Amino acid sequence: MSSSSCIGIPERRQQIHPRIANLETSLNDFIPAVRAQALTDLVALAQQGAVPLEPEANVANMHCHTFFSYNAYGHSPTSLAWLAKRRGFRLMGIVDFDVLDGVDEFLDTCEVVGVRGSAGMETRVFLPEFATREINSPGEPGVYYHMGIGFTSSQVPETAASILDDLRQRAARRNRGVADRVNAYLTPVTIDYERDVLPLTPGGTATERHMVVAYMRAAERIVSNPIEFWTDKLNVEPGRVATLMGDTPKFQNLIRAKLMKRGGVGYVQPDSGMFPSVEESHRLIVQCGALPCATWLDGTSAGEQAIEELLDLLIGKGMVALNIIPDRNWNIADPETRRVKVQNLYDVVGLVRELALPLNVGTEMNSFGQKLVDDFDAPELAPVRQVFLDGAHFIYGHTVLQRALGLGYQSEWAQTHMPSSRERNDFYTRVGYCVPPGKASMARLKQLDSSMSPADILSEMNE
Numbered sequence: 066m067s068s069s070s071c072i073g074i075p076e077r078r079q080q081i082h083p084r085i086a087n088l089e090t091s092l093n094d095f096i097p098a099v100r101a102q103a104l105t106d107l108v109a110l111a112q113q114g115a116v117p118l119e120p121e122a123n124v125a126n127m128h129c130h131t132f133f134s135y136n137a138y139g140h141s142p143t144s145l146a147w148l149a150k151r152r153g154f155r156l157m158g159i160v161d162f163d164v165l166d167g168v169d170e171f172l173d174t175c176e177v178v179g180v181r182g183s184a185g186m187e188t189r190v191f192l193p194e195f196a197t198r199e200i201n202s203p204g205e206p207g208v209y210y211h212m213g214i215g216f217t218s219s220q221v222p223e224t225a226a227s228i229l230d231d232l233r234q235r236a237a238r239r240n241r242g243v244a245d246r247v248n249a250y251l252t253p254v255t256i257d258y259e260r261d262v263l264p265l266t267p268g269g270t271a272t273e274r275h276m277v278v279a280y281m282r283a284a285e286r287i288v289s290n291p292i293e294f295w296t297d298k299l300n301v302e303p304g305r306v307a308t309l310m311g312d313t314p315k316f317q318n319l320i321r322a323k324l325m326k327r328g329g330v331g332y333v334q335p336d337s338g339m340f341p342s343v344e345e346s347h348r349l350i351v352q353c354g355a356l357p358c359a360t361w362l363d364g365t366s367a368g369e370q371a372i373e374e375l376l377d378l379l380i381g382k383g384m385v386a387l388n389i390i391p392d393r394n395w396n397i398a399d400p401e402t403r404r405v406k407v408q409n410l411y412d413v414v415g416l417v418r419e420l421a422l423p424l425n426v427g428t429e430m431n432s433f434g435q436k437l438v439d440d441f442d443a444p445e446l447a448p449v450r451q452v453f454l455d456g457a458h459f460i461y462g463h464t465v466l467q468r469a470l471g472l473g474y475q476s477e478w479a480q481t482h483m484p485s486s487r488e489r490n491d492f493y494t495r496v497g498y499c500v501p502p503g504k505a506s507m508a509r510l511k512q513l514d515s516s517m518s519p520a521d522i523l524s525e526m527n528e
Contacts, residue, residue, distance in 0.1 A: 085116055092144035093132065095267040097170070100143045104174060107147060119153035125457035126438045127158035127183060127214075128388060128427025131171070134161035134187075135272045137314070137433045142171035150178040154438055156457040158183035158427065160212065163232040165353075166268045168219040172468065179503040181461040185214035185358070185425070186350075188232055191340045194378055200368030201360055204327040208335050209368075211343065212358040212388050213350030214425050215460050217468040221353050228349040232341065233270060239339065240271055243331040247280065250330040251298055254284045273325045274431070277317045280324075299323045314433030347383045354467050354475050356460070358386040358425055363394055364409030372413060376420060385474070385486060386460070387417050388425040391453070392436060395445035407445050414449045421487040423494070424456035458497030459490060465500050466493070466522075469510035482519050492519045499526050 088110075091103035110116045126149075131142045140148065142159055149157040157180055159171045168184040175182030189208055192200065196207040221229055241258055248255040256262060261279040262271045288294040292310065296303045299319065309316040325331040347357045359379050361369065368375060376387070394410040397403040417424060428436045441450050467473025474489055483489045500506050513525060 082115075085110065089144070089147070092147055093139045093141045095132075100141055100170075104143050104147065104177065108177060111150075116151070118151060121153045121155055123155055123454065124438050124441045125156035125158075125454060126154060126427040126430075127156060127425045127457050127460060128160045128185070128390065128429055129157060130429060130431040131159050131161055131167045132266070133164055133166040133268045134270060135274045135431050137274075137431055137435065140430065141267070142167035143174045146171055146174035146178055146180050146182060148437065149175075149180045149182075152437065154180070156181040156183075156461055158185060158214070158425070158457070158460065160185040160187050160214075160427070160429075162187050162270075162272065163236045164268060164270050165216055165219045165221065165229065166270070168216050170219075172217065172464070175502060176504050176507055179501075181458070181497070181502045183214060183457075183460040183464045184216045185212055185355070186216065187212045187360075188346055189340045190343045190346050191335075191337045192343060192378075193337060195368050195375065196337070198367040198371070200366055200375065201362040203366075205335055206368075207337065208340060209343075210360045211346055212360055212425070213346070213353070213355045214358045214386060214388070215463045215467065215473065216350075216353055216355040217464060217473070218353070221349070225349045225352040228341070228345060232346075232349075235340065236270065236272075240273065240276065242333065243273065243325055244276055246333075247276075247324050247331040250324070251280065251284075254280065254287050254294065256280060256283050273321055274317065276325070277321050280320065281317070295320075318432070343379065343382050351383065351475055354471070354473050356386050356463070356474055357382075357384045358388050359384050359422075360388045361413055362390075363406050364413060365406070369409075372416065376416070376422070380420065380422075384422075386423045386425055386456070387413075388427075389413070390429060391426050391439050391446060391449075392428055395443060396440075403445075410445075411448060414452055418452065421485075421490055423459040423490050424452055425460060426453045426456065455494050459494040460497070462493035462495070462497030462500065465507065465510060466496055469507055470513060470515050472515060472522075478515065492523070495523055496526070499523065 088103045088107050092100050094100055107116060111118060129145050130136050131145060132139055145157060145159060159167055161167055165186055171184055172182055188211055189202065190211045191207050192209050199206050200209045202208040202210060244256060244258050256279045262275050263269050265275045265278055284291050284294055292303055292306050296306045309319055323329055350357050359376060394406045395403060397406060428439055463474045472478050474493060479489055483492055513522060
């Protein structure tokens with residue numbers, strides 16, 4: 066099964082030779098062998114000078130969802146790595162909900178094309194200490210979007226496999242419950258989760274966004290007048306429905322908001338048993354050699370107003386980094402809202418620097434309209450730009466050393482030689498800056514003696 070979405074910005078796509086465009090579309094095919102062959106062909110064409118590659122820019126997007134959870138543009142892990150190479154993004158990282166399916170594919174492709182890459186996973190957990198306060202999941206006190214970054218393999222240790230499997234099963238149960246409730250409301254437009262939803266994903270891990278697509282397709286098949294049907298079910302004026310049906314992304318967002326989010330018929334207010342604990346998610350992350358990573362929205366919720374309390378709590382549970390989506394904190398039309406959120410951004414960046422927490426930043430790409438990469442030249446980002454870049458190089462530095470020698474941030478070697486987090490942050494950031502991407506660098510790293518000191522490794526790689 067293939068995705069029909071394009072790579073990059075549409076106006077750029079029109080300038081691409083049809084053969085290259087077809088190969089880039091094949092990078093998003095659900096069949097791994099098709100993606101692999103398309104990449105091989107594109108790399109060969111690039112080596113011949115037939116594919117224009119933009120000069121490398123000092124920008125990073127370390128939070129991109131792939132089609133293994135949901136990417137609004139249909140990007141596979143291979144496609145995202147190629148996108149970074151084509152557009153000259155210096156660093157890129159993937160993050161998927163509740164699965165690690167894309168980790169090997171993405172990091173392998175980054176080595177092939179020469180992109181500094183990292184891989185992560187996002188999930189939701191329940192924080193009993195914040196059970197009465199909304200944090201970063203709107204309208205859901207105690208529910209917290211949380212992450213792990215710096216994974217180096219899709220394969221997990223046996224001791225962590227049951228936790229990962231539980232995350233997948235919890236997500237599937239939540240989705241099936243939503244589908245049951247929405248089916249009852251939309252009858253005769255109903256969907257079968259196995260037949261209509263799971264085939265929309267390459268790895269059998271669906272999201273609400275996949276279910277929205279399935280409902281839209283079902284309505285087209287079943288009802289004679291979709292405008293009339295959706296007008297009634299969504300309680301929206303016919304003219305607005307007719308207009309939005311011509312703008313698929315906006316119509317999908319409307320259906321999801323009306324039916325599946327808070328206040329919709331498919332929504333159930335979450336409780337403490339619906340999501341895993343922070344401790345459980347951290348066991349999975351650390352046993353995989355990855356880094357527990359907090360997430361921050363915009364500083365306006367009750368929970369994020371108590372950000373020092375929140376971060377202190379999470380640090381005590383093993384968290385060592387923070388994720389931010391910059392665009393939602395400055396690219397805002399209303400001047401007063403923008404002023405407040407930009408200041409909140411500066412405040413939280415100042416706090417994490419005091420706490421020695423590296424930053425992971427990106428655009429997500431799991432909703433239409435989100436950028437391919439943040440605008441690092443925006444005046445609002447100037448005071449924090451270097452911190453963002455340092456964080457991106459930090460997680461890349463951890464990734465290459467963990468992948469090559471097992472000497473990542475969580476390793477016994479790192480904790481022995483660099484007992485403080487600030488020492489480790491500095492070391493892996495320096496590794497990230499001095500180790501170029503690609504197979505040659507990985508081969509060179511693998512030849513190093515794993516008993517070397519951090520200073521010796523830096524000296525060797527700087528030669």
